[in-house]
Amino acid sequence: MLGWQGLAHRYAGGAEIAYDDFELPERHHLLLRGASGSGKSTLLALLSGLLRVQAGELHVAGTELQGLNPRALDAWRGATLGVVPQRLHLSDALTVAGNLALPALAAGQGADTARAAELLAALDIADLAERRPHQLSVGQAQRVALARALMRKPRLLLADEPSANLDDEHTLHMLALLLDAAEREHCTLVIASHDARVVEALGSRDDVVELSLRGRSDDGGSMASRLAGLGRDRTTFWSPGSLS
Numbered sequence: 413m414l415g416w417q418g419l420a421h422r423y424a425g426g427a428e429i430a431y432d433d434f435e436l437p438e439r440h441h442l443l444l445r446g447a448s449g450s451g452k453s454t455l456l457a458l459l460s461g462l463l464r465v466q467a468g469e470l471h472v473a474g475t476e477l478q479g480l481n482p483r484a485l486d487a488w489r490g491a492t493l494g495v496v497p498q499r500l501h502l503s504d505a506l507t508v509a510g511n512l513a514l515p516a517l518a519a520g521q522g523a524d525t526a527r528a529a530e531l532l533a534a535l536d537i538a539d540l541a542e543r544r545p546h547q548l549s550v551g552q553a554q555r556v557a558l559a560r561a562l563m564r565k566p567r568l569l570l571a572d573e574p575s576a577n578l579d580d581e582h583t584l585h586m587l588a589l590l591l592d593a594a595e596r597e598h599c600t601l602v603i604a605s606h607d608a609r610v611v612e613a614l615g616s617r618d619d620v621v622e623l624s625l626r627g628r629s630d631d632g633g634s635m636a637s638r639l640a641g642l643g644r645d646r647t648t649f650w651s652p653g654s655l656s
């Protein structure tokens with residue numbers, strides 16, 4: 413489904429972030445772990461074609477991304493990817509139904525109202541279609557963001573830190589939504605998280621492969637050891653839920 417060889421990325425003026433070669437087996441989801449700065453979001457941006465492959469090879473859903481020009485990458489992204497952003501990015505100027513239609517309209521296509529209705533029903537929020545995002549609870553807004561990501565039947569669903577700013581209950585709820593949707597829609601999940609609650613919830617599943625990014629030797633790792641030196645428990649530091 414996806415994998416890479418010799419993959420590396422360097423931001424202008426920054427050190428190189430190198431990724432060990434990896435291949436995700438079919439019918440498995442990927443949990444990307446690693447300390448802050450280890451390159452999780454960078455890898456998601458590479459997987460979604462938002463960053464060009466500078467070094468190595470990267471294939472996603474049967475396509476070699478390093479061979480695509482920007483225009484082909486845009487078309488590929490629209491047809492293949494769904495993204496659940498960390499801050500849900502729902503537009504309060506639009507209703508729930510309008511938010512679901514927006515990606516298609518932005519791509520110059522007609523809104524697929526049947527698909528929107530199907531997803532809202534599947535996510536149990538059919539009665540919220542005419543509400544505005546500020547009239548939704550946190551959990552309802554999560555469902556809307558997920559429905560929007562699924563509108564174009566993606567083969568790959570990316571979620572960057574889906575539990576950030578969420579309490580324990582909403583974190584588990586979001587993970588269950590993502591896993592249910594992936595199963596129903598036959599798509600592969602890639603979740604980036606350094607949240608101990610996410611790792612605990614997903615790590616024990618047979619269909620989830622965990623990949624720990626090492627990051628550069630001069631940032632995330634040394635921060636962890638500095639914290640250890642201060643006598644703080646690292647798990648406590650990474651997990652907001654464990655502080656409550």
Ligand SMILES: Nc1ncnc2c1ncn2[C@@H]1O[C@H](COP(=O)(O)OP(=O)(O)OP(=O)(O)O)[C@@H](O)[C@H]1O
Pocket residue numbers: 423424426429446447448449450451452453454455606631
């Ligand atoms: N736009 C950018 N320009 C320059 N450097 C960047 C940029 N984005 C990220 N970096 C650097 O690249 C490295 C990897 O960042 P990345 O955002 O991928 O880490 P992450 O694992 O997602 O971290 P976090 O858990 O904090 O979200 C970091 O050292 C970061 O400072």
Ligand SMILES: [Mg+2]
Pocket residue numbers: 452453454572
């Ligand atoms: Mg990140």
